[in-house]
Amino acid sequence: RKEVEQDPGPFNVPEGATVAFNCTYSNSASQSFFWYRQDCRKEPKLLMSVYSSGNEDGRFTAQLNRASQYISLLIRDSKLSDSATYLCVVLSTLRGNNRLAFGKGNQVVVIP
Amino acid sequence: GAGVSQSPSNKVTEKGKDVELRCDPISGHTALYWYRQSLGQGLEFLIYFQGNSAPDKSGLPSDRFSAERTGGSVSTLTIQRTQQEDSAVYLCASSLELAGDFLFTDTQYFGPGTRLTVL
Numbered sequence: 001r002k003e004v005e006q007d008p009g010p011f012n013v014p015e016g017a018t019v020a021f022n023c024t025y026s027n028s029a030s031q032s033f034f035w036y037r038q039d040c041r042k043e044p045k046l047l048m049s050v051y052s053s054g055n056e057d058g059r060f061t062a063q064l065n066r067a068s069q070y071i072s073l074l075i076r077d078s079k080l081s082d083s084a085t086y087l088c089v090v091l092s093t094l095r096g097n098n099r100l101a102f103g104k105g106n107q108v109v110v111i112p
Numbered sequence: 113g114a115g116v117s118q119s120p121s122n123k124v125t126e127k128g129k130d131v132e133l134r135c136d137p138i139s140g141h142t143a144l145y146w147y148r149q150s151l152g153q154g155l156e157f158l159i160y161f162q163g164n165s166a167p168d169k170s171g172l173p174s175d176r177f178s179a180e181r182t183g184g185s186v187s188t189l190t191i192q193r194t195q196q197e198d199s200a201v202y203l204c205a206s207s208l209e210l211a212g213d214f215l216f217t218d219t220q221y222f223g224p225g226t227r228l229t230v231l
Contacts, residue, residue, distance in 0.1 A: 004154070043203055043222035044155065087155065102147075102155035 003027060004090050006103035013078045013110050020074040021106045023088030032091040033064055033071045037084045038105065044087055047073075078110045114138065116223035118204050124229045125194055133189040133226045137206030144187050145207075145220060146179055150200040161187060173198075194230045201225040 006023045013019040025033075033050035048055065050062040050071050061074040071090075075082055085105035092101060117136045125131050137144050146158040158171045161181045172178070176195075181187040191198055205220040 043224055045222065046220065100145075100157050102157070104154040 002103075003092070003101040004088055004103040006088050006106050008104055008107055010107040010109050013075075013082075013108060015078055015080060015110055015112050017078050018074065018076050019078055019108060020072060021086070022070045022072045023090075023103050023106075024068075024070045025088075025090045025092075025101070026069070027090070027092040027101075028066075028069060030069075030090045030092040033062075034089040034091075035060075035062055035071075035073050036087040036089055036102075038087055039084050047086065073106075075108070078108075080110050080112060083108055083110045116204055116206050116221050118202075118223040118226050120226055121224065122227045122229075124231065126231050127196060128193055130190065130192045131194055131228065133191075133202050133204075133228070135187045135189070135204030135206075135223060137185065137187070137204070138221055139185075141206035141208055141221075142184065143207045144181060145205040146187070146189050147203040147205065148173075148200045149203060149225070153200075155203070158189070191228075194228075196230045199228055199230045201227050 004023060004025050011019050035047040036044040037047045038044040048057050048060060048062050050064045052064055054063040059076045063072045071088060073086055085107045087105045088103035090101050116138055119134045123131055142163055144161040148156045148158055159166050159169060159179050163184050164181045176192045179187060179189045203222055203225045205222045207220045
């Protein structure tokens, strides 16, 4: 089983609609969680960290469910500029070493 | 200000040749990370540096891969005797500091990557 799993999509979203997707992780001892955004053929950029209590940044809301080992990202009032791949990133400690594991990403396509 | 830069942006090489990829982190960033992104695959973590030290090399795919960092700044990733499966985009990132035990929680800033093609 992969350390971080995401449904690649694509998620076709009408402009102005809400889209949400989850990411599951396998290591129950994972410590920190992030969402990165990656535009086509560009480098990933941090979108937001995910906190246990859930957090919101403008139209973006991230939540963590430790019991079920998933994190979610919700985008409200989708804009055309939100079209990108959203990477789920999990920090874990394996055999005493800290490392980041990346999901393959959820591809979001916002349609006019 | 200047971001993370990488060179070359593209590299085409023949199988069996050695290649060297360079990363210039953001000035003042003490932590530096190397990743690989293969076609259709997720981002794969390779190695990180705290200053000039790489505490954990276990993420490197094989002993043909090595990395070093000098002066707490520039890093090079070297791939010896390249194979076709080494073809990928190699991304470098840097962050201001490693925050205690949670080494990766500081924001990482990625460079544009080096696209390596092994023929």
